Amino acid sequence: MTLMRRNPWTLFDEFNRMFPALTDDESRVVGSHWSPAVDIKEEDERFVIRADIPGVAPEDIEISMEEGVLTIKGERKHESEEEKEGYHRIEREHGTFMRRFTLPKNVDAEQIAATSKDGVVELTLPKAEKTAEPKRIEVH
Amino acid sequence: MATLRDNLGRAWDQVQAGWNHLVQKASDALTRFTSSDDGADEDTRTLLRLSPDWGLLAAEVRETDKDVRVRLEVPGMQPGDIEVQVHGKLLSVSGEKQVQRESDKGHYHVTECAYGRFERQIALPADVDADATDADYQSGVLTLRLPKASSARARRIPINRA
Numbered sequence: 001m002t003l004m005r006r007n008p009w010t011l012f013d014e015f016n017r018m019f020p021a022l023t024d025d026e027s028r029v030v031g032s033h034w035s036p037a038v039d040i041k042e043e044d045e046r047f048v049i050r051a052d053i054p055g056v057a058p059e060d061i062e063i064s065m066e067e068g069v070l071t072i073k074g075e076r077k078h079e080s081e082e083e084k085e086g087y088h089r090i091e092r093e094h095g096t097f098m099r100r101f102t103l104p105k106n107v108d109a110e111q112i113a114a115t116s117k118d119g120v121v122e123l124t125l126p127k128a129e130k131t132a133e134p135k136r137i138e139v140h
Numbered sequence: 141m142a143t144l145r146d147n148l149g150r151a152w153d154q155v156q157a158g159w160n161h162l163v164q165k166a167s168d169a170l171t172r173f174t175s176s177d178d179g180a181d182e183d184t185r186t187l188l189r190l191s192p193d194w195g196l197l198a199a200e201v202r203e204t205d206k207d208v209r210v211r212l213e214v215p216g217m218q219p220g221d222i223e224v225q226v227h228g229k230l231l232s233v234s235g236e237k238q239v240q241r242e243s244d245k246g247h248y249h250v251t252e253c254a255y256g257r258f259e260r261q262i263a264l265p266a267d268v269d270a271d272a273t274d275a276d277y278q279s280g281v282l283t284l285r286l287p288k289a290s291s292a293r294a295r296r297i298p299i300n301r302a
Contacts, residue, residue: 037195037252037253037254038250038252038253039187039191039248039250039251039252039253040248040249040250041246041247041248041249042246042247042248042249043244043245043246044244044245044246045244048246050240050253052215052216052253052280053215053280054213054214054215054279054280054281055211055213055279055280055281056279057279079211086202086203086204087200087201087202087203088201088202088203088265089168089199089200089201089262090200091168091169091196091198091199091200092198092199092200092211092213093198116279117216118215118216118217118218118277118279118280119213119214119215119216119279119280119281120215120216120240120280122240
């Protein structure tokens, strides 16, 4: 017997499509299978984003930055391809995940660093040096 | 008007069905986290106050001929902070997810991750030999291999020719 899996979230996706205004969290992108929980903290010198991404190898996580939008995406693969039968309980989500964040202008995109430990990915986003003071133009 | 009513009715049915699925899927995985902030510094206390009291510890239970294999997603743990117990056919995994202390003071914009003490109980499909359990913790996933008790193992019974 093959195990059929129903994804309850598809119903919510349908609902979201019917009433887009009710669900405006665009950081969870429809189309990916799941999205990780995150903590976002702002410190004096930097932002720190921590994301719970258990069971995904660091090489399967892709972090990119484009036009002020930070994207964390990747895929949780099945641990073993042969394991198809014998399941009594499946709560874990497999497949692609994605989350996007619009970053404040003062983040230095070149200096973003990420580390992964025990299923928690931590990104540090240093703030750029203060931009030059707006130039004041005297009116004579 | 009738179309609108139909659409709303259908939307409601979908919400209901979706909710039922969600409850079915998540009610077991939804695990309560309780935090005691004794002695913690101010920054940790802030996070503990803001963080949700519930977290999803998603599990997978698979039975083979010889053993029961359980995978549980518990990110950000020290292996020593996880306790595994077996009472008959009930597996209990408890522990404490601690706030990692490496950062400076600041303020939180988003807090979705749960911290603190938790306990999750999972029904096992067969009697197991708890003493021979093999546990492994990697990238935030706890993997347990619980060999079946000899009484629970499937035995092939040869059929003799008459």
